[in-house]
Amino acid sequence: MATLQGYVDHRVLLILQDGRAIVGVMAGYDQKSNVVLSNSKERVYSMDAGVEEIELGLYLVKGDQIVLIGELDEALEQSVDLSTIRAEPILPIRY
Amino acid sequence: MLIFSVFKTLTDQKVTVELKNDLSITGVLKSVDQFLNIRLDKIEVFDEARHPHMMAVKNCFIRGSVVRYVQLPAEHVDTQLLEDATRREAAAQGKR
Numbered sequence: 001m002a003t004l005q006g007y008v009d010h011r012v013l014l015i016l017q018d019g020r021a022i023v024g025v026m027a028g029y030d031q032k033s034n035v036v037l038s039n040s041k042e043r044v045y046s047m048d049a050g051v052e053e054i055e056l057g058l059y060l061v062k063g064d065q066i067v068l069i070g071e072l073d074e075a076l077e078q079s080v081d082l083s084t085i086r087a088e089p090i091l092p093i094r095y
Numbered sequence: 096m097l098i099f100s101v102f103k104t105l106t107d108q109k110v111t112v113e114l115k116n117d118l119s120i121t122g123v124l125k126s127v128d129q130f131l132n133i134r135l136d137k138i139e140v141f142d143e144a145r146h147p148h149m150m151a152v153k154n155c156f157i158r159g160s161v162v163r164y165v166q167l168p169a170e171h172v173d174t175q176l177l178e179d180a181t182r183r184e185a186a187a188q189g190k191r
Contacts, residue, residue, distance in 0.1 A: 003128070072151045093114075
């Protein structure tokens with residue numbers, strides 16, 4: 001089964017249907033893949049400035065809004081300086 | 096249900112998943128469930144320079160509903176068997 005079991009208490013990146021990217025520690029999830037993140041931050045990407053992080057705190061994301069959940073590798077994460085990264089935001093889902 | 100079984104036979108194979116937000120992710124298929132949610136390991140994002148968002152991500156869970164295509168390794172799919180099985184399933188559904 002493709003469960004989210006291994007991600008609990010890990011730092012994860014969530015990509016949502018509208019293209020937003022949120023990082024946080026996965027506090028829990030359920031069978032509909034609704035997810036609760038603690039200490040979460042939204043990462044705003046743009047071509048004119050580095051990545052901006054917006055504090056969101058404790059966040060519940062509904063499963064149907066989720067596109068992808070990725071486990072963040074802490075070592076790799078430390079090695080990148082977000083303020084130097086310029087990129088287009090992720091496109092929203094188009095059916 | 097048939098496609099779910101096909102994916103189960105492809106675990107530990109390298110696949111490329113194209114999402115409905117135009118992101119293409121290649122990785123080792125670790126597991127699938129009945130919604131065709133997919134777990135991928137050792138992922139690489141196509142055109143990483145344009146999509147650095149997932150640089151620090153090594154494995155991920157993809158929601159089945161946002162998948163547009165999955166590119167399968169041709170040598171690990173028995174297309175003749177798949178053709179027969181899909182036709183059998185279609186015929187069974189037609190009878191109902």
